[in-house]
Amino acid sequence: MFKGQGSSSEYEVLEEIGRGSFGCVRKVVHIPTRTVMVRKEIKYGHMNQKERQQLIAECKILSHLQHDNIVRFYSWDFNEQMQILYLYMEYCSQGDLQNLIATYKSERKYIPEQIIWNILTQLLLALYRCHYGEDLQPLNTIYDRMKKPTIKKDTNIVIHRDMKPGNVFLNGESNDSSGGGNSWDGKKNDSAGVVKLGDFGLAKSLGNSVQFATTYVGTPYYMSPEVLLDQPYSPLSDIWSLGCVIYEMCSLRPPFQAKTYIDLQNKIKSGKFENIPDYYSDGLMSIIKSMIQVDMRNRASTFELLQDVQIRTSRKALQLERFENNLLDYERELVNIEKILEKQAADYERAIGQLREQFVVAVEERAREVAQNGKKIGKVPEELYKNRYYYRDTLPQKPAYHWQTKYR
């Protein structure tokens, strides 16, 4: 709907949400559809022609990257005078994983394990779409064999490059477009809402630019050893970072921390980290270990991680949850249809009652006239007979609800 280049005149600009390395993020409303979105501003004045073209090429790729667990990238637009690129994206109303971790930390509580598996599973589904260029087929049973994906020549592999808790957004329950009713705090139940991976891939374009180099001030807690060693990013670099994010959800701190940048680099390169708290299962610790492996040959791929029985179980639970939400939506729609039909039926009955009354009055009047003239009525009076189509045609249409819903 919004794919391609947008026009900033179509948006009403609301408040600033925050600022990142690339610039300011604002909430906006897309006026024609009344959709709330976020707008990221990126100054491109310092970029050369090639870098700008690369940025646009990335925007095009991202606009095609559509997945339930990826923040939707709607469109982009330039303010040539101010040399700003605007990126319009889906608004995630329930904050990000960084906030969630901070909340649990301040309350001195562990995040329930089921929520961690749930978030890990949704992030793996998002990464599968990016790393293999296709969506994973739904599971029939948790014992289904998964076909190893083949990467074709024309597959657009997208590497996130900046996986961190601040780029994992939380939304309401599945199918809840309003973003309400979330259960991320784990107080309602252990089932979670929808997780969305944001800030995809742009680091590739911006990573080469002066702006990125000079403004990237964040501590690279989640950066893989190969990236620290200036080797090219690979999909497995995302897996390292994902491992660090999941570790942080368990331990409420990143696996590698140090006072100086050099110490941090050394710790990351050694790949040694403490176990997660005993509160969590061995299965969780072992899957984290399979992600945080210094040697990329020993690091699990997205495909391999999705084979884990706990991940399969969690996928199946997510599918069932989504199915249940669809059923609830369907039920709500049926209740609405029933109300519409009841109203139509009542209107119909009322109209028929009125016509019946008119008919009776007309018959009585005519009968009276005929009686006054001293004639016997053997059949329906001529005028009424002539008007019979009037009574038939003025009947309202029979109620008909057009069954055009998404459930067909």
Ligand SMILES: Nc1ncnc2c1ncn2[C@@H]1O[C@H](COP(=O)(O)OP(=O)(O)OP(=O)(O)O)[C@@H](O)[C@H]1O
């Ligand atoms: N799609 C979104 N929905 C809701 N809030 C968002 C969205 N994208 C970003 N934000 C919020 O806007 C703020 C700035 O985000 P941004 O991604 O630009 O920077 P960052 O992730 O904080 O840092 P960095 O640029 O280093 O990645 C953050 O508070 C983030 O939670």
